[in-house]
Amino acid sequence: MTVSDPVVESVIATISRSATEIRQGLIGRRGTVDEENPSGETQVEADIWADELLGDRLAGIDGVGQYASEERAEVEDCGGDPAMEDVYAVAVDPLDGSSNLKSNNAMGTIFGVYDAALPARGETLVAAGYILYGPITTMVLATEESVTEYELTGGERTVVDRDVRLPDEPVVYGFGGRVPDWPDDFQEYAREIEQELKLRYGGAMIGDVNQVLTYGGIFGYPGLESRPEGKLRLQFEGNPIGYIVERAGGRSSDGNQSLLSVDPDDLHDRTPVHVGNSELVERLEDRVENRIA
Ligand SMILES: O=P(O)(O)OC[C@H]1O[C@](O)(COP(=O)(O)O)[C@@H](O)[C@@H]1O
Ligand SMILES: [Mg+2]
Ligand SMILES: [Mg+2]
Structure with missing residues (x-):
């Protein structure tokens, strides 16, 4: 299954082909x-290595005008203005949850293809996806047309689910940050959710969000007392994951509005991130104040 826009398809093909190589290259890094x-x-050594590998390959694609990553300070100009037709900007979290490498737990790679110069609103995404390096390597890809899950082996991508949808009945939750650092309103919300759902938290957003997409539920990394903007980055983590979950029938929020509507000031802006079943995200918005809004 390929995506109709040739530039977007090249970006997806390049990342999915690189994934098995990245997985292999984690050894020793x-x-x-x-x-x-x-x-x-x-x-981590692997953060820098994966960023260089993806940056070199993506920048070489005709129609990729900008490359940006969690691991580099500035947007790389790849010779094209994303304001022009058929020119896109690609933003990548080369390894999400790389602190899990030490303990050999799940990790991922996240990407967003924006039809706008970076930093950009999530509303300008035309595709977003993630690779999950679990017991097997999978990719979940959202485009304007569909949300699809693939298994990746060598250079191949095999469709395993053509229409990924959040299950209607939520089962799992995972919230990041230290509990004493959660604001009171978020603590109260979390206490309520604990009564209803099962905890699944692995310390890599991709692993935790994949649990939510598979079983239904909510993932959140809230604004903290010590850091109201939370931990996760809007361009590389919040927007792509918000786009994927919304396309799969759920909702995303910074506590106040869809992540996709947030106006970025800076490439490395952080934001509270909440994604999951609509009812759970709506309840969160009713209860929790976004202190940076
Ligand atoms: O260690 P904490 O505070 O639970 O943070 C975990 C969060 O930080 C992250 O690891 C940040 O991502 P990076 O590894 O890409 O920096 C998320 O994947 C995860 O949700
Ligand atoms: Mg990350
Ligand atoms: Mg990272």
């Missing part, structure tokens, strides 16, 4: 390096 990314977090 699990240690931290003496560097911080633009968000001030310690980088």
Whole structure:
């Protein structure tokens, strides 16, 4: 199954073909390096390596005008203006949950294809997806047409679900951040959800969101007392995941509005992230104040 726009299809094909190679290349690159990314977090050797591999390959695609990543400070100009027709910007979290490499737990790669210069609103996404490096390697891809799950082996991608939809009956939840750092209103909401759903939290957003897409429920990384803007980054994490979950029939929110409507100020802006079944996200918006809105 291919996507109708040739540039978007090339981006997806390049990332999905690179995924098995990235998975293999994690071996021997699990240690931290003496560097911080633009968000001030310690980088793992594999973060830098995966960013370079994806950056080189994606920048070489005709029609990719910009490449940006969680691991580099500035947007790379790849020779085209995303304001022009058939020119896109690609934003990547090369390894999501890379601190899980040390303990050998699940991790992912996230990407968004924006039809606008970065930083951009999520509403300008034309496709977004993620790779999950679990017991097997899968990709969930959302486009304007569909949300599809694939299994990836070598250079191949095999469809396993042509129409990924959030199950109607929610089963699981996962919330990030330390509980004492959660604002009171979020703590109260979480106490209520704990009575209704089962906890699934693995410390990599992609692994946790994939649980929600599979079983129904809610994933959240809220604004914290110590950091009202939360931890996750809008361009590389919040927008792509918001786009995927909304296309699959759920909702996304920064606590106040859809993640896709948030106006970015800076490439590395952080935002509270909540995605899942509509009723759960709506209840959260009723209860929890977004302190950065
Ligand atoms: O360690 P915490 O506070 O639970 O944070 C976990 C969150 O941080 C992240 O690891 C951040 O992503 P990166 O690994 O890409 O920096 C998310 O995947 C995850 O949801
Ligand atoms: Mg991440
Ligand atoms: Mg990352």
